[in-house]
Amino acid sequence: MIASMMIVGTIVLFYIMSIVYKRFTYPLLLPILSTTVLIVLILIISKTPYDSYMSGGKWINELLGPAVVSMAYPLYIHKEKIYKYKFPIILSVLSALFSGIISIMILSKLLSFEEHILLSLLPKSITSPVAIPISETIGGIPTLTAVFVILAGLVGAILGPSIFKVCRIDKAISRGISMGSASHGIGVSKLGEYGEETLTMGSVSMTLSAIFGSFIFPLIALLI
Amino acid sequence: MVKVIRIVFQVIILYLFSFIGSWIVQSLSLQFPGSIVGLLLLFVCLYFRIIPVELIKDGAGFLLAFLALFFIPATVGIMDYPELLSWAGLGMVLAIVLSTVITIIFTGRFCQYLERKLLEKELIE
Known part of the structure; x- marks a missing residue:
């Protein structure tokens, strides 16, 4: 359950930050940077360890191979x-x-x-x-x-x-x-x-x- | 909907190439990234028309369009390295910034020089 929440959350945040970047194209708003910072902040504030994030994150990570x-x-x-x-x-x-x-x-x-x-x-x-x-x-x-x-x-x-x-x-x-x-x-x-x-x-x-x-x-x- | 199914199907094919690449590397116990073997394998298959480019076109386009997304889970791993915010960490960040800037300037200028040489040679011939 947590895993799919992490997957959907990452994708949705990335999607929103991509739209924000298209609107303002300011270098520090680069989606990969802004999405990462937001996720790290959310995880730290909610005291969620990286490993539980990766229970979902690893499925996104898995696509790096076929992407290469x-x-x-x-x-x-x-x-x-x-x-x-x-x-x-x-x-x-x-x-x-x-x-x-x-x-x-x-x-x-x-x-x-x-x-x-x-x-x-x-x-x-x-x-x-x-x-x-x-x-x-x-x-x-x-x-x-x-x-x-x-x-x-x-x-x-x-x-x-x-x-x-x-x-x-x-x-x-x-x-x-x-x-x-x-x-x-x-x-x-x-x-x-x-x-x-x-x-x-x-x-x-x-x-x-x-x-x-x-x-x-x-x-x-x-x-x- | 047809397009979505096609993309999913093609991503699975690309995943298979990545899988076969990793399998080759492991069974030969090579120290080499399996995904690169998969890439070379796919290029050879496309080049010799063993598989038509239409079979992977949409899947590859999809994966490359969202490339940045796939890096995010690994990047979030930075949270386990708070020491990067220490002095030693700042040194490493500084080294990366300088080295990357040097590489872009040097390579960009060098490439432009080589490109000009090539075009001049073409004009003479």
């Missing part, structure tokens, strides 16, 4: 365009992976993080259904990684548009590729506002980033 599989669809539809731009796309996604890894390593050193924190931070730019198993594989803490992934996504979705303006990143491909490979699904969901091509490039790069990352992160972890 679904990304084969935009990949298939735009295969000609991807093929044409294969070198810029692949090189950019790889450079995003490495600039993320190198900057996190330097920052971890500067801020003297422990190794398990560093390992949990590494896959932050990868979509969570893939980042969580990567974190497990390389010796990070999966739940922490889940949180870090969300934060990286929110940073892209909230700051991305201003970065594009200031740094004159104005092509559909570069906007899509940079957002998708730095801020995965959450960043990509923001790209719809720039049109279908940008959105597609975003899902292409988040997909490629997840595929490449699945190979690269275990190798990097061996070097640490």
Whole structure:
């Protein structure tokens, strides 16, 4: 009973917050952020532990797997365009992976993080259904990684548009590729506002980033 | 109503791909995300027309349209980590903000440069 209440509650809140966001499009009203904050507040106030929320939440979570599989669809539809731009796309996604890894390593050193924190931070730019198993594989803490992934996504979705303006990143491909490979699904969901091509490039790069990352992160972890 | 049934049916097909992907990964005891194997499998099936794109089109469109919703239960897990609001936690948040901003700027500029090179090369040819 509680489980279905949690499912319906999450969906209804998300639906309402999506309408609110469409009306005001203020970055901090991003549905994933506002819905999460509201649910956390409701759970804390009603003294409901996360585990009882997840008795329903896990059914929504379960759809992440097929959602990742679904990304084969935009990949298939735009295969000609991807093929044409294969070198810029692949090189950019790889450079995003490495600039993320190198900057996190330097920052971890500067801020003297422990190794398990560093390992949990590494896959932050990868979509969570893939980042969580990567974190497990390389010796990070999966739940922490889940949180870090969300934060990286929110940073892209909230700051991305201003970065594009200031740094004159104005092509559909570069906007899509940079957002998708730095801020995965959450960043990509923001790209719809720039049109279908940008959105597609975003899902292409988040997909490629997840595929490449699945190979690269275990190798990097061996070097640490 | 027909559309709803079609979407549910197609989501089940996509779920099967995800399931088969996880099963392959587990039975080969690989350390690899099963959903990515499912994605590659589906792409291969679409590419070689083993399954027609109409069979998954609406289901995939539906799942991708509500992508943000599926992340929420995992995100709510943040409530079990109140230490993220401590100084150490703020350091981690700072690292994520800086690293993500650096990645977007660097990748965006680099991609734009590569794209321009490609178009110039095309014009010469």
